Amino acid sequence: MSRRIVMSMLAGATLLAGALFGTGTAGAADAPAEFGTDWHDPVTAAPPVGRPHTRSCQVTLADARFRDFTPYRGTYAPPEGCGDRWSKVVLRLDGKVKGRQYDRLGYLRVGGVEILRTSTPEPSPDGIEWHVEKDVTRYGDTFRGARDVEMLIGNVVDDTYTGVIDVHVTLTFYAGRPTAPAPDRVLTLTDTSAGTTLTTPRNSERIVAEVYATGSGGGCEEFWYLTVPDPAPYSCKADHGPYREVQISVDGRPAGIAAPFPNVWTGGWSNPFLWYVVPAPRAFDVRPVEYDLTPFAGLLNDGRPHRVEVSVAGVPAGQPGWSTPVNVLVWQDAHRSHVTGALTEDRATDLANSAVFTPGQENRVHTGAGHRLTVSGYLDTSHGRVTTTVTRTLAHTSVHRWTEGENTDGLDATWTDDESVTVAGHGPARTTRTHRTYTVDGATTLGADDRLRTVLTLGDRATAVTREGGRRTAWSRLDDTWSGDAAYTVDVPRDQRHAVGTSTERYRLLGPDGCYDRSLTTVQGALTEDRRRC
Numbered sequence: 001m002s003r004r005i006v007m008s009m010l011a012g013a014t015l016l017a018g019a020l021f022g023t024g025t026a027g028a029a030d031a032p033a034e035f036g037t038d039w040h041d042p043v044t045a046a047p048p049v050g051r052p053h054t055r056s057c058q059v060t061l062a063d064a065r066f067r068d069f070t071p072y073r074g075t076y077a078p079p080e081g082c083g084d085r086w087s088k089v090v091l092r093l094d095g096k097v098k099g100r101q102y103d104r105l106g107y108l109r110v111g112g113v114e115i116l117r118t119s120t121p122e123p124s125p126d127g128i129e130w131h132v133e134k135d136v137t138r139y140g141d142t143f144r145g146a147r148d149v150e151m152l153i154g155n156v157v158d159d160t161y162t163g164v165i166d167v168h169v170t171l172t173f174y175a176g177r178p179t180a181p182a183p184d185r186v187l188t189l190t191d192t193s194a195g196t197t198l199t200t201p202r203n204s205e206r207i208v209a210e211v212y213a214t215g216s217g218g219g220c221e222e223f224w225y226l227t228v229p230d231p232a233p234y235s236c237k238a239d240h241g242p243y244r245e246v247q248i249s250v251d252g253r254p255a256g257i258a259a260p261f262p263n264v265w266t267g268g269w270s271n272p273f274l275w276y277v278v279p280a281p282r283a284f285d286v287r288p289v290e291y292d293l294t295p296f297a298g299l300l301n302d303g304r305p306h307r308v309e310v311s312v313a314g315v316p317a318g319q320p321g322w323s324t325p326v327n328v329l330v331w332q333d334a335h336r337s338h339v340t341g342a343l344t345e346d347r348a349t350d351l352a353n354s355a356v357f358t359p360g361q362e363n364r365v366h367t368g369a370g371h372r373l374t375v376s377g378y379l380d381t382s383h384g385r386v387t388t389t390v391t392r393t394l395a396h397t398s399v400h401r402w403t404e405g406e407n408t409d410g411l412d413a414t415w416t417d418d419e420s421v422t423v424a425g426h427g428p429a430r431t432t433r434t435h436r437t438y439t440v441d442g443a444t445t446l447g448a449d450d451r452l453r454t455v456l457t458l459g460d461r462a463t464a465v466t467r468e469g470g471r472r473t474a475w476s477r478l479d480d481t482w483s484g485d486a487a488y489t490v491d492v493p494r495d496q497r498h499a500v501g502t503s504t505e506r507y508r509l510l511g512p513d514g515c516y517d518r519s520l521t522t523v524q525g526a527l528t529e530d531r532r533r534c
Contacts, residue, residue: 025526025527025528025529025530030526030528031523031524031526032526033500033524034498035273035276035488035497035500035501035524035525036524037124037125038124038125038126038127038525039128039276039277039524039526040277040525041128041130042121042276042278042279042284043277043520043527043530044278044279044284044285044505044507044520045505045506045507045518046284046480046507047507047509047516048133049088049090049133049135051090051172051174052088054087054174054175054176055081055082055174055175056172056173057079057080057081057172057173057175058170058171058172058173059076059077059170059171059173060169060170061074061076061091061108061149061151061169061170061171062074062108062149062151062167062168062169063167063169064151064153064166064167065164065165065166066104066106066152066153066154066155066164066165066167067155067157067164067165068154068155068156068157069152069154069155070152071150071152072149072150072151073148073149074149075146075147075148076110076111076146076148078144078146079171079173082173082174082175083175084144085140085176085178086137086140086174086175086176086178087137087174087175087176087177087178087179088137088173088174088176088178089135089140089143089171089172090133090134090136090171090172090174091108091115091132091133091135091171092131092133092169092171092172093108093131093169094130094168094169095120095129095130095131095132095165095166095167096128096129096130096166097120097128097163097164097165098123098124098125098126098127098128098162099125099127099161099163100123100160100161100162100163101120101122101123101155101157101162101163102122102156102161102267103119103120103121103122103265103266103267104119104120104154104155104165105119105153105154105216106118106119106120106152106153106154107151107152107325108149108150108151108169109149109150109151110139110148110149111147112188113139113142113186113188113327114212114325114327115134115136115139115142116132116134116136117212117214117286117288117325118153119153119265119266119283119286120165121266121276121279122272122275124276124525130284134285136171137178137182138186138329139186139327140178140182140183140186141182141183141184141185141186143171143173151167153165153167181331183208183329183330183331184201185200185201185329185330185332186327186328186329187200187327187329187330188327189308189328190305192305194307195307195309196307196308197305197307197308198300198306198308198328199304199305199306200297200300200330201301201330201332202302202303202339203301203336203337203338203339204301204330204331204332204333204339205294205297205331205332205333205339205379205386206292206294206297206330207292207293207296207297207300207329207330207331208290208292208293208329209256209290209291209293209308209326209327209328210288210290210326210328210329211246211248211258211288211289211290211291211310211326212286212288212289212323212324212325213258213288213289213310213312213322213323213324214260214263214286214322214323215244215260215263215321216263216265216321216322219319219320220235220236220238220319220321221315221319221320221321221322222265222321223236224238224244224314224321225242225262225413225440226242226409227242228241228242228355228357228365228400229241229355229357229365231357232357232359232363232365233363234363234365234402234406235406238314238315238316238319239316239317240353240355241314241353241355241365241367242314242355242365242367242396242398242400243313243314243353243355243367243396244260244312244313244314244315245257245260245312245313245314245351245371245394246259246260246289246311246324247311247312247313248291248293248308248309248310248326249308249309249311250293250296250299250306250308251299251306252307253343253346254346254348254373254375255293255295255308255346255375256291256293256373256375256390256392257371257392257394258289258290258291258392258394258417259394259396259415259416259436259438260289260312261282261287261289261438261460262438262440262458263282263283263286264283264440264456264458265280266279266280266283268280269444269456270444270454271444271452271454271486271501273486273487273488273499273500273501274454274456274484274486274501275484275503276525277520277525277527278482278484278503278504278505278520278522280458280482281458281459281460281505282460288327292388292390292421293328294377294379294390295344295345295375295376295377295388295389295390296343296375297341297377297379298339298340298341298342298377298378298379299342299377301339301341301379308326310324310326312324313351333381333382334382335382336381339379339381339382340379341377341378341379341380342377343376343377344376344378344387345375345377345389346374346375346376347374348371348372348373348374349371349372349373351369351370351371352368352369352370352371353368354366354367354368354369355367361403361404362401362403363401363402363403364399364400364401365398365399365400366398367396367397367399367400368396368397369394369396369397370393370394370395370396371393371394372391372392372394373391373392374389374390374392375390376388376389383425384425384426385425386424386425386426387422387423387424387425388421389420389421389424390420391419391420392417392418392419392420393416393417393418393419394416394417395415395416396414396415396416397414398412398413398414399411399412399413400413401443407445407447408444408445408446409443409445410444411440411443413439413440413441414437414438414439415437415438415439416436416437416438417437418433418434418435418436419433420432420434427468427469428468428469428470429468429469430466430467430468430473431466432464432466432474433464433465434462434463435462435463435464436461436462437459437461437462438460439458439459439461440456440458441456441457442454442455442458443455443456449489450490450492451487451488451489451490452487452488452489452490453485453486453487454484454485455484455485456483456484456485457481457483457484458481458482459479459480459481459482460478460479460480460481461480462476462477463475463477463478464476464477474511474512475511475512476509477509477511478509479506479508480505480507481505481506482503482504482505483504484501484502484504485502485503486499486502487499487501488500488501499524500524501522501523501524501525502521502522502523502524503520503521504519504521504529505519505520514534515533515534516534517533517534518530518531518532518533519531519532519533
């Protein structure tokens with residue numbers, strides 16, 4: 001992107017999480033001719049967290065005003081009156097900010113376990129409010145005892161950037177049994193002189209690692225999907241181009257690979273007017289990458305610490321910008337104190353990665369990359385020998401194009417992340433296949449009249465099917481598509497930018513339990529459509 005575009009992007013770097021809700025729509029005819037000093041509060045088309053109709057109890061986790069990089073620290077105590085097992089636990093963050101401020105990165109940890117990764121929307125001069133919800137039932141083990149609480153949304157407040165970020169965070173506990181067995185333990189990694197280590201219970205029969213992997217923090221790794229190799233003349237460089245892969249290893253052996261989601265934050269692509277009301281997919285729900293480490297359980301169940309490390313392939317040596325906090329979820333065999341087993345297969349293809357630069361009036365980098373990993377292992381559990389086999393196949397293609405000075409800068413990219421998990425033991429084998437596809441297709445152009453325009457379409461899609469003995473027992477299909485077109489005059493005071501922009505999001509989720517389908521449309525900051533089709 002142009003030097004001015006890049007500096008604007010790097011200055012306002014960060015993230016966000018949850019599901020937001022707004023009220024009221026204006027007809028397209030009632031929308032303003034251009035952006036003013038206020039606009040609709042942020043809203044996404046994602047579904048709200050479902051809540052059971054049972055007794056509930058609420059606990060406040062944090063009340064904080066973030067104006068610098070000082071963390072909020074407090075304490076948590078379990079709720080009274082709702083037992084110590086819950087059918088659902090829902091986190092809610094209520095935030096507000098006004099004035100001028102960038103999007104800011106945030107996290108919330110309870111007992112060292114990261115339960116929320118978030119960032120803030122950019123405010124209007126008159127101020128905005130937003131609400132984030134997240135299902136955190138899986139962290140029930142953490143919530144059963146008193147814990148320390150730490151939260152940080154790093155911020156800078158001065159005469160120019162005036163927005164102080166106010167947040168209030170609660171947990172609501174719903175009594176009853178969860179619909180799916182919750183993890184018995186939630187663990188974090190331990191830092192040692194030899195690296196990060198993990199010690200699991202000796203009777204673990206399922207182990208899942210989740211990694212909140214995000215490229216962020218104001219450098220080129222926030223926009224990793226736009227980096228190019230030498231000798232391409234572009235402002236963000238990487239030795240091997242834009243391909244990134246989040247890898248996890250156990251005692252130095254490959255244990256899992258995944259495609260990172262190409263997050264776009266609320267100042268992204270040099271154009272905050274795209275995101276003021278409807279953010280990009282996952283911008284308000286920074287979901288972790290998950291790895292099924294059950295094939296390694298026979299190795300991990302010896303009661304000793306094992307080295308577990310996360311790395312991001314493709315990042316230039318010494319380049320900062322990635323955050324990869326790890327939680328480990330463990331399900332235990334209730335009828336055995338020690339479950340033995342072995343890793344029987346750990347096989348990976350060579351990582352293929354080609355980024356080819358073609359110079360011209362419009363420079364181009366064509367990238368094609370891919371990788372495949374299969375791991376398998378067995379456990380001798382109280383209900384017999386169980387073998388788990390995990391296969392992950394990643395692929396990436398992209399065409400990055402830009403003109404001299406990067407005044408036009410475009411990307412057309414697709415990532416696929418296919419996963420197959422087969423569990424075979426007593427009864428029919430169960431296989432779950434998940435196909436994930438992420439897409440980015442758009443361009444930013446800075447014209448001779450200093451008008452900057454961004455046209456962009458983003459996609460987050462996934463299908464999952466579970467079969468037992470050849471019979472389909474579960475399925476789901478997600479399609480979250482966002483599109484926007486916004487323009488403004490750069491390097492002038494806010495009231496002279498004459499900014500205009502439209503955005504749409506349609507979120508569809510289908511499954512055996514029904515259908516969710518919601519569409520949002522905005523024009524110059526007014527919400528002009530909020531339509532539900534199911």
